Amino acid sequence: MEIKKYTFLPHGDERGQLVVVEENKDIPFDVKRVYYIYDTLADVTRGFHAHKCLEQVLICVHGSCKIHLDNGFETEEVLLDKPYEGLYISNDMWREMYDFSSDAVLLVLASQYYDEADYIRNYDEFLKFVRSKNS
Numbered sequence: 001m002e003i004k005k006y007t008f009l010p011h012g013d014e015r016g017q018l019v020v021v022e023e024n025k026d027i028p029f030d031v032k033r034v035y036y037i038y039d040t041l042a043d044v045t046r047g048f049h050a051h052k053c054l055e056q057v058l059i060c061v062h063g064s065c066k067i068h069l070d071n072g073f074e075t076e077e078v079l080l081d082k083p084y085e086g087l088y089i090s091n092d093m094w095r096e097m098y099d100f101s102s103d104a105v106l107l108v109l110a111s112q113y114y115d116e117a118d119y120i121r122n123y124d125e126f127l128k129f130v131r132s133k134n135s
């Protein structure tokens with residue numbers, strides 16, 4: 001499976017680091033929504049869904065976590081532990097987030113407003129969704 005990761009250029013100087021992410025330049029979509037996840041307990045796994053349309057970029061701006069990706073044919077585990085690195089997740093990708101360090105802050109840039117109707121929360125439904133697109 002091809003994993004799309006972006007490395008954003010930190011503007012570092014003697015004061016520290018500053019990272020910029022511009023829509024349609026550093027990432028391939030308009031950013032309609034930003035949310036972040038923190039204080040996640042060590043044994044918690046989040047996600048367990050795909051989306052019909054939503055595209056996202058995940059940046060672990062502090063600490064670390066792992067992302068399990070499943071495109072219906074292959075799976076991959078991705079470690080996010082750099083505040084200047086973004087993981088692109090297309091809509092049709094089942095995702096689970098786990099192994100959060102106690103200090104992890106996972107920032108998400110999303111291409112659409114929140115819409116519960118865009119979620120595919122049933123794994124069999126997800127398989128049907130991706131396989132019908134690929135047949």
Ligand code: T46
Nearest residue numbers: 033035037046047048051054056058095097108113114
């Ligand atoms: C995704 C992964 C990476 C809202 O009200 N607005 C929002 O924009 C979001 C994202 C969530 N919520 C509410 C809905 C739930 O009551 O916040 C609660 C927790 O959301 P959820 O259980 O969907 O969180 P995760 O961590 O399982 O999934 C989230 C995103 O929902 C999802 O799109 O790809 O992070």
